[in-house]
Amino acid sequence: MPDYETFTHDVLIIGTGGAGLRAAIEASAAGVSVGMVSKCLLGKAHTVMAEGGIAAALANVDDRDNWKVHFADTMRGGQYVNNWRMAELHAREAPERVRELEAWGAVFDRTKDGRILQRNFGGHKYPRLAHVGDRTGLEMIRTLQDHGIHQGIDVHMEVCVLALLKDGARVSGAFAYDRERGRFRIFRAKAIILATGGIGKAYKITSNSWDCTGDGHALAYHAGAELIDMEYLQFHPTGMVWPPSVRGMLVTEGVRGEGGILTNNDGQRFMFDFIPENYKAQTADNEEEGWRYTQGDKEARRPPELLTRDHVARCIVREIKEGRGTPHGGVYLDISWIKKRLPKAEEHIKRKLPSMYHQFKQLGDVDITREPMEVGPTTHYIMGGVRVDADTQMSSVPGLFAAGECAAGINGANRLGGNSLSDLLVFGKRAGEFAAKFAREQSLGGVDEAVVKKLADEALQPFANGDKDNPYTVQRDLQEMMQHNVGIVREESEMQSALEHLKVLWERTKEVGVTGHRDFNPGWHTALDLKNLLTVSEAITRAALERKESRGAQFREDYPEKSAEFGKVNTIVWKGEDGGMQIRRETIPEMREELKRIIEEMK
Amino acid sequence: MSAESTLSRRSFGQTMRADVWWAQPLVVFLGLGAFVVYSTWAALQGRNYYFGPYLSPFYSPEIFGPSPHSWFGAKPVWWPAWLIFSPSLLVLWAPGGFRLTCYYYRGAYYKAFWADPPACTVGEPRSTYLGERSFPLIMQNMHRYFLYLALLFILVLAHDVWKALWFVDPATGRTSFGMGVGTLVLAVNVVLLGGYTFGCHSLRHLIGGFLDQFSKSPACYRGYACVSCLNRRHMLWAWMSLFWVAFSDVYVRLCALGAWHDLRFF
């Protein structure tokens, strides 16, 4: 029998980012015992990287804003394949969630009359993002963390979950190891919330941390839950492209929100050339109007740089492909030009975008107040994930909940900037609330010793493999393959070949060996993460193959247009009886009349 | 915490730093040391501290003393014969105390004179450490009282500059408005001392820093903003004013000794 320690909680939360922490606060406030498991240290989760802000219709800056406008913006951005109930709940509840943060000590930037300041962002009709300079994510995670530590939540830091345990149909616990000593742990719980974030590490160029390896997606999938919308992977249009060591590092949309413009190597502001039909009415058609919009003119329409991320990313790719890119394979993003318009522009830029200034100065030798940045798309966020019930966040497996990036539905085919932080809060809270409710109604499920033994043996296999294959090499090969075959621009044969590659990589993964012992061994950890990365990579590829159209973040070179037929369905991936990945299309439920009317009114 | 780091405590001066970490504490040691030696010597002189309308800042205000600048005349008769007398000793303790308890100097001399630590990440000579929470260093908390005195000194020294604008013609005995290099030296001294004193951390607190809501007290906030502005360069002000106050004394002393001719502009 493998050696392991057992911990018991009513609700176990996997992931300590924004969604996990918000869920933990809610669940513990409901009076159940809460345990959290984090791959890293508390407060280091990828949420800290969020820069722009939290989207919520507080209407502090523009009083025309309300939840209906936010709802309509979210649906338009998601190309109407969103889970409309989630989009509704999100838009309705986000303002309250933001105000709550202030009551817990968050310190947002202020308006002149002392309220929470909101800024413009792509796809949002009005200034809507509550923010703290360009470090909103840090403010949010710190606020939740500092509030949560006084709630009696047990936090297991640097512990990584390898598999979920089940008792019959329902989930009953999790099998994990601690990174520090490499010892196994069993967590028994009545309900489990997945809040593990994204999958960016499946790609070579990404803005994501090492820990964004799709754990929640894969854990849920292997536990029998369904994944939805996996083809929708957001490439953020502006990542750093030079120097190589920081390639992919995020450049916040806030740069464009503050007036930054995109140009190609001819100095041409190319975004004006391609404004999609459904955004024509609300996009500026001249530079002057665009500038006025960024400076808070309520009459002006937004500049095309602030169109949705999927669109901007594709325009950038086209410029580069057609030979109008920069020396290092990007385009120019210029904020320094505002000197022509603003007095003291240098100070203004440093105050509004301090970390961007710092990041380029320190890592790229570029002074953004004087010269343009070179940027290109970077893998940023997955709209797809665990399919959950809109109100409760429970997956198709009883007792298994998901919230945040690893859950899906709210964003549809493309996420608007700022909607992820509000998503974490709104649905983190809901997941915590309903998981606590579920836990109170259930008893503890059993744990199958035989399953645990099998999992432990599997986990230790890399030590027995010697040096057949290197986990880092397999990871790198996977990242390069996905970047090349299932990137921004997709095509049938490339994706078919990706599936072939994935088969080979699965085989290689079984063979990877690690040296050293179990104490904090990154080689071993990398080997164990491979399974998750491969699972999500396969789900993305299969879903992208299934959707034979271009919509939002999914762009198919072989099907460049939107199709009405596909606009009515979501793709759903699950693990079949034989262990192979299954896929089907499912019709999106009919929207409530009231919501339909809102969308019509806001068109 | 019971567990000890396996990389054991470093011995005195031990570090992995490859830069010349000892240069800064050494400069501080030499700079402050030189000042202390010179100012002590100058304070004990008791003569050659004034020249015409100029009075050395080490001797101002001259409460008792032989010069025409004295407020209450010569050395008092009740002054014990065995006790050394110099007009400077009556006053110098105040600005001295201000600098001694200054937050910048504290950090600087703990390092340079006490090696506590010698420099960041460099091993220390002693294993015991009391910090500023017990006697004698707990007395550093008196800094704000020295600040009050230092503010008075700024007024006195400003008045000295005013006086340094009025020259007595030895031939006629008439007083006339004028300006010499010495006047400028003393004026710069006041400016530098002002920059240092008005950037004091205690003043920053007392004038507004103690508030949690600046918007409720706009006047305090403006004061706080001004002090903060000077405070950002507190170290620079500290060194410039330290150097200049000594230089002012040197200048007056050289003039008094006749070793230097004070140039009159008008």
Added chain:
Amino acid sequence: MKTAVFRIWRGNAAGGEFRDYETGVSEGMVVLDAIHHIQATEANDLACRWNCKAGKCGSCSAEVNGMPRLMCMTRLSELPLDKPVTVEPIKAFPLLKDLITDVSWNFRVKKKIKKFKPRPPDAPDGTWRMQQEDIDRVQEFRKCIECFLCQDVCHVLRDHRKYDEFIGPRFLIYVAALEMHPLDTEDRLEELRETQGIGYCNITKCCTKVCPESIHITDNAIIPLKERVVDDYYDPLGWLWKKMRRKKGSGGS
């Protein structure tokens, strides 16, 4: 291709040694890139924490050439590469393995600090009004990414190990952010003087020097807190003055 030698501490609580690794150097490379390269090629099991690699999470703290740094923000171009670059774990906390230390003490300390307690909301909708100038100070402290480099460099922890009597610069700015928060109504000065040991700080400013977020820890947080403690404990005249004003104020109303 240019190369550089990295002299990296390998070992655990039982003991260890510096080992040399050679890697290629490319444009824009940071120390963490070198560590990753060494991990991927020569030493799979070289333990090191990192997350964002963008200076935002504060995980990859280590000592590079003897100075506490974030490895992801230390460019090789600013280091002398003719000599080996030493990379060691931070020293103020117990070593676990290679570049990893047990920083759990910090999390325990934070838990003991009294939490934020806001005044009742200003507006009927449950919100507050604050001006930007009210929060500028607090926002500076809240930039902290909890890399604990300031804790590492502070000699009170690093050399004198006052873990039970002193909370370190990180938590002094944490307390400062709470104490100066325009909405907060809690009083933390007594603990600050007694159990949190603010008097141990002797203003060496090493914390400020190593802060990757350029927070003016000493000038803007620790010294103002020391002054607030003086207000309450070491300033008899100020105490009298306040007492008199309060009396006058209450008499008038």
